[in-house]
Amino acid sequence: MRFTKDHEWVDLAGDVATVGITAYAAEQLGDVVFVELPAPGKRVTAGEALAVVESVKAASDVYAPISGEVSAANSELSDNPQTVNDEPEAAGWFVKIKIADAAQIEALMDRAAYEAFLGTL
Template sequence: MRFTKDHEWVIVQGDVATVGISAYAAEQLGDVVFVEVPEAGKVVKQGEGLAVVESVKAASDVYAPVSGEVIEGNAELGDAPETVNALPESGGWFAKIKLSNPVEVDALMDRDAYEAFLSTL
């Protein structure tokens, strides 16, 4: 699992990256009440808006940690947005992206580096 400074995570299997938000981000958001996930076919560049999360506190963009084409959005979040809070780093994923530039993953933080980054906030 790799992380961004915007608190997204990515797990890569082959040439597909599964993307979500970290447990820290889910905790900061509070109770998630709505999630807008991208549709298959959407092409994203690293750092661009990928999804939208609304909580009782705020609405936030989820940014693409990698570039590529969305091959699947997690449709279950439409009916069960609370999954983002309950399982932020597993079942609460937002999208699966077919990587167009796998090298981008190498620049992301591993868990130890992310934990160190969190300690500076």
């Protein structure tokens, strides 16, 4: 699993990367009440808005950590957005992206680096 400074995680299997928000982000956000996800087939570019996650209080953007084509969106989140809080780095995944360039993932932080980064916040 790799991580961004915007608190997204990426887990690569073959050429498909699963993307979600980290436990830290979910905790900071509080109770998630709505998640807006892109439709499969949508092409995304690293750094662009990918999804929106809403807590009771506010809406926050989730950015694409990598470029590629959305191959699946987690429909479970439309019925149970709370899954993002319960299991942010597992069942609470947002989308799967068929990646264009594996090197983009290598450039992201590993868990140790992400945790060190959290220590600076």
